[in-house]
Amino acid sequence: MLVRCSLRALLALVVAAVLTACDSSSPSEPPVTAKPPDSIAIVVNQGTFGQDNASLTRIDFRTGAVDADWFAAANGGQKLGATANDIALKGDTAFITVTTSKTIEAINIRTGKSVGRIQLSGQSEPWRMTIVSPTLGIVTTTNGDGIALFNPSTIVLLATLSTGPATEGVAVSGNYAFVANSGYGDLGKNKPHAGTIAVVNLSTRQVERYLPAGPNVREVVLSSDGKKLYAFYQHLYSQPDSLQGIIEYDAQTFQELRRWRGRYGGSLQFADGSLYVLDYDPATYSAKNILKFDVSQSTVTPTPIPLPSGVTANGFAINPIGGGFLLFDARDYQSNGRVLLLTKSGQLLREYPCGVAPVRAVIF
């Protein structure tokens, strides 16, 4: 009885840690071969713990057509798996990390049909992902405390590396991969390298150094030119009064440049010279703004972009087509969510239904 509860809480803790996003794109990520702008979004819906109901939603912004459970529809009713968390593109193929099922699912972005699957084993649960080149993709393997390298062209696992406890976000600049070792907050805060960013030399496949970050560092993202690295740390759940933080590093020298503290809710992203992050509101247990940091300025004061009320923001995506945002509303995390199409100033343009707990998307 009690343990069921404790276990559920643990699972909640672990899997709930999925609920923020980091931008896994990198300067070396290949362009999408589909002719832009197709005005298509493929949204990853996490699903509910233990329900095996992760899903993909396809939205056609031109026609307004929505296929809320696109993967199942395109694959004869087959389920995607349990707890999906990230999506990345390589040409006409999208790769989705399905964490609890320990799979990286590859689909054709035109048809939605599965074109391959990498099944990880042991404790390796794929979390965040980035496509480095046509022959190299990197995924963090969270409980496996490391990363897995795979070939996106052949859809074959290449290697696994240990980098630190509870790996979450990953980004690549040049020959280096930056991996966030969160330690799952309180659970692994005393483990070696918890709260650091592992710098992995992709040629030698060795960790060259660990960058001190902050308690429960979960997301990393690069500037558009790949010269700056930004990391988001959540702080410890046991210290709810503590502020979260964002750190700016020089991605070449690995030196910390600046640090901001505040009530941040994660989903760290970079676009058009600015950094974006959710503004966490403890009163409503959600985010009421997206904060925009113009990091080109020496002194940065974040600009709030107000979000519609009544939204449980589980993440957002920057819309590369026409600007603005896609805001992912998880509602109560136990029902189908919504994707809200917002303007750059946060005005609601339209909403679309989706699956349970939308969290990430690719837009092309």
Add this chain to the structure above:
Amino acid sequence: MQWWGGQVLVLCVATAHVLAQRGDSVRYTFAPVLVEDSARAVVPAVPTAQITRHELERLPAATVADAVQGLPGVFVRNYGGLGGLKTISVRGATASQTAVVLEGIRLNAVANGLVDLGQLPTALLETITIERGSRSAVWGANAVGGTVELVLRQPGDGVRTRAAIGAFGERAAAIESSVSLRAHTISVLADVQSSRGDYPFTFEEFGTLQRIKRTNGDATLGSGVVRWQWRASPGVFRFTLFGRSSERGAPGAVLQGAIENAVARLSETEFLALASAHLGEGWTIRAAFRAFDQRYRDSLARFRGPNGADDRFIARDAAVVIEPPAVVLWKVSVAPKLEAYANTLRGDLYRFRAGSSATRLQLGGVIGAQYAQRIDSSAAVLLESGVRGDFYSDVPSAVIGLLQARWVKAHFPLALRMSLSTGYRPPSFNELYYQNFGSLDIRPERSVSVNAGVSYQHEGAQLELDGFAMWIGDQIIAVPRSAITWSVQNAGRVFSRGVEGAFRWGKPQWRLSAAGTVQLVTYDDRASFTYGKQVLYTPAVLGMFRIERQIGNDLRVLAQANYIGTRYTQTDNAPRSALPPVGTFDLSVEWLVHIGGVRLAATGELLNALDAEYAIIRNFPMPGRMWRLRLQVVLE
């Protein structure tokens, strides 16, 4: 004791005890109204279903969870297998909103408010009684949706043994005996059950149907009772020691690519010592001490450390209950009761206010009143009321009440009943202290319930029909506290309403039982998008039909069908979140033989005889067809 017409006997508990006990139980409730006619029917003030010892022996039920599924308003949330968690939901309430009482002592764990009914074997029980509706004024905390009252078996003279084998490595044995010496009686009961739990099930993984076996589903349960009773006129003193221990796998959901908690283990040990003194002049004093230790291990939970998870939960509870005799004031019988409880919990995963444990002290007081008014020579009205106050050391206190009215008619054996009651449930320690989950700001849940019903009996047939409505406010639910963690809040409102029916008919050669429930349990927060949606895992339709046939003196056949309607696993009731209705069919054949002073009963059981593939809880597969052979030997 008040008689009139020689037909209707209102048991106001011997010169009007409003609050009475029944038999050896420490049941504390309003007295039943006994309508004395050819059927000698008992018409309780609230809808009540009782399974007696004799029924328990006939039913293909190894644990309380097996026995109660099918009763009106009852839904057992069964995670599958002998060791799987099994909790009860009455009228759509949560398991923690249903009080489970053993010999008058609440078993609901202070940690999470739950009781695993799969851990309580029927072999130890004399009766299982389920009262539906909010009964907090009688039972105290947790009795929001209903109450499960368990009374331990009172063995007769002689020795009775039972043994069973069954599918998937099931083994069971039980023994009971009683010895009387002058004013002293000592009784012993013991029960052991085990199962490999490796039942097969069909699972679709990445588009391919597979037939696989449940792993880590093994369980071994042992339990026993020792009871000493001393009748020292004018008092009766009893001491009861109930103990149980279990070691089992705790497998989680079966998911594509993963089986959660594939090696997780759960060990439990529990002792309940109960002493009672029924003194002259109507005084009753009870004292209880309970020790409950639980250990959870999962070597694969490496995120918890290099050796995985190894969590311990240690609870200690004590209770003292004093019931002075009732008094009669102006034809109104008034009975008080005082209770004191202390609960302590230690565990690895809590963040207590201070130190390494949390303690809850509770002082409760009840005053009940009953008034009976004869209408004519064959009809009477009974009015009952009760007020209860519970004062807690760590959470807000509660004052609750109960109003009941019954109209009974003797010549035409019909009874009507109505009740209005309030209920509450204090936050569990998990909801207060569990790290990253609990909140110190949580308030008790509150409820208001109404019930109206009719009971009719005629020539061996009994029909009961009840309608109910229940509003639960401040329901404690888990909500996302941020994008990365969940926490509890008093954010839920639930409205439950429905109709329940039960029918029984018995002749020497035939017995029929049927029960049905149609209920709507919905979210009731008008501001929420879930308003009007069916609450998770609350089937709208429940049904049971049972037929028993006695063939000659030595053969008995029992067939039972159960139906559980659609359950939703998403709060928006999305169609794909619906779990399909479940229908199961069980068959039992018993052969009785008397050889000298030995009575033998051999029973063959076929459970889920039609081999239905189903899950009560999503991704927790239930066993398919199972067989079981039982042999009972009674030395008289």
